[in-house]
Amino acid sequence: MNMNCDLSLAANYRSASQQARVLSEGWFLKNVYCLACDADSLKQTSANTRATDFVCPKCSHRYELKAFQRRPHRSLVDGAFASMMQRVTSGTAPTLCLLERTEEWRIHSLTAIHSSFLIPEVVEKRPPLGPTARRAPFPGNREAGARMGTAICKLS
Numbered sequence: 001m002n003m004n005c006d007l008s009l010a011a012n013y014r015s016a017s018q019q020a021r022v023l024s025e026g027w028f029l030k031n032v033y034c035l036a037c038d039a040d041s042l043k044q045t046s047a048n049t050r051a052t053d054f055v056c057p058k059c060s061h062r063y064e065l066k067a068f069q070r071r072p073h074r075s076l077v078d079g080a081f082a083s084m085m086q087r088v089t090s091g092t093a094p095t096l097c098l099l100e101r102t103e104e105w106r107i108h109s110l111t112a113i114h115s116s117f118l119i120p121e122v123v124e125k126r127p128p129l130g131p132t133a134r135r136a137p138f139p140g141n142r143e144a145g146a147r148m149g150t151a152i153c154k155l156s
């Protein structure tokens with residue numbers, strides 16, 4: 001297993017968040033297999049698939065990838081509260097994969113939290129931020145997050 005991300009994947013991206021996304025997704029796609037069946041590779045979903053970055057072509061198990069330089073150990077901010085709760089209660093939450101990497105994009109650890117552990121009791125609601133908040137509640141859907149509150153998944 002190659003523990004270094006392929007830095008050439010990020011050459012055409014300027015923003016740090018886009019570079020982080022293509023580097024972590026590129027490594028994940030090359031190195032990770034399905035944890036729910038014996039499939040030895042996963043398929044990347046289209047860019048706008050909500051909360052699912054990869055899916056198993058054999059058993060359809062879903063994966064959401066989060067990359068960090070220091071992965072959170074106690075809780076994880078994960079999108080809008082209402083949609084997170086909807087996924088959790090309908091049984092469509094993905095397995096969360098927390099990828100920890102160095103500044104030089106060497107993989108330090110990969111922790112998978114199986115979707116069956118994502119139950120309503122571990123999802124907390126962070127109150128919506130006020131209109132004067134300087135920080136966006138989460139990237140991607142600023143308005144929805146500000147309106148509905150943000151989901152915090154307890155990890156320990």
Ligand SMILES: [Zn+2]
Pocket residue numbers: 034035036037038039056057058059060061
């Ligand atoms: Zn599978």
